[in-house]
Amino acid sequence: MKSNQRIWEIDFARGVAILLMIAFHLAFDLAEFYQQPITYKSGVIYYTGKAAAILFILLAGISxxxxxxxxxxxxxxxxxxxxxxxxxxxxxxxxxxxxxxLHFLGSCIILQHLLKLNRLNTPALLLTANLSIMLGIIFSRINMPNNILAPLGLTNANFFAVDYYPLFPWLGIFLLGLALGKLLYAQPHRISGAGRYNDPISFLGRHSLTVYLLHQPVILSLLFLLQQLKKC
Structure with missing residues (x-):
């Protein structure tokens, strides 16, 4: 989408998701690589990471x-x-x-294109979204003999991944985004309220993929530099 055609509130929301993601990964890096007593597998930090992911997925569906x-x-x-x-x-x-x-979002966007999911009406999208979430809950309770079907959400008891978003239940969140997009943008319009105060966050949202690809190397480099300065 060209810059003059962009919808500022979507860029702003995506920028918020970027900030939440950076906060979570900073906590993760401090705990994993610098042995800081930070709990990121539960509590506020855990839900900060999940909030970022859910927001990214919803916005991908809307877009x-x-x-x-x-x-x-x-x-x-x-x-x-x-x-x-x-x-x-x-x-x-x-x-x-x-x-x-990224694998998950790419798959959802391709499926949406191939299956023409955006042609479904809003009630059908909401129904399919809820069925996807329910199917994911069912799949999470099944212990498979191997992890071949891990992209669908079917794994064995020994499965482990630091970044894992299977199609079920997360496809349901993407479909909810599609439904929201049809509701909010059935007619071309903009939500009023854009201004200078949100420009920095919207800038992050406009360049979310670049920020996503670069943020971890930048965080780790800065943490390493700070560690070296402390030793001086």
Whole structure:
């Protein structure tokens, strides 16, 4: 979408999601790489990370209702997901990114394009979203003999991944985003309220993929630099 056609409130919400994600990953890095007594697997920090993911997924669904390049967008996200999987796997052995957020978002966007899900009316989307979430809950209670079907949410008891968003139940959140997009943007309009105060956050939202790809190297580099300065 061209800059003069962008919807500021979506960029702003995506920018908020970026800030939540950075906060979560900062806590994760401090705990995992610098042995700081920070709990990120539960409590406020855990839900900060999940809130970021849910917001990203909802916004991806909303954006898919008016994007004209969903197939290209989806393939691009999956490609970047594969690159990150390879780089992180080499840099941090055992990190286990299995069907991470980029793989998931790319798959959803491609499925939306191929199955023409945006042609479903709002009640049908809401019903399908709830069925997807329920199916994910059922799948999470099934102990599989292997993890071949992990992208669908079917795993065995020993499954572990640091970044894992299976199609079920998370496809339901994406479909809720599609439904929201049809409700909020059935007619072209803008929500009033854009102004200078939200420009920095909206800027992050406009460049969310770039920020996503770069934020961890930047955080880790800064933490390493601070550690070295403390030793001086």
């Amino acid at each position: 898919s209702t008016f994007s004209s390049s969903n197939l290209l967008r989806g393939c691009k996200l999956i490609l970047w997901g594969v690159i990150i999987w390879g780089v992180v796997g080499i840099a941090i052995p055992g990190s286990n990114i299995i069907y991470g957020i």
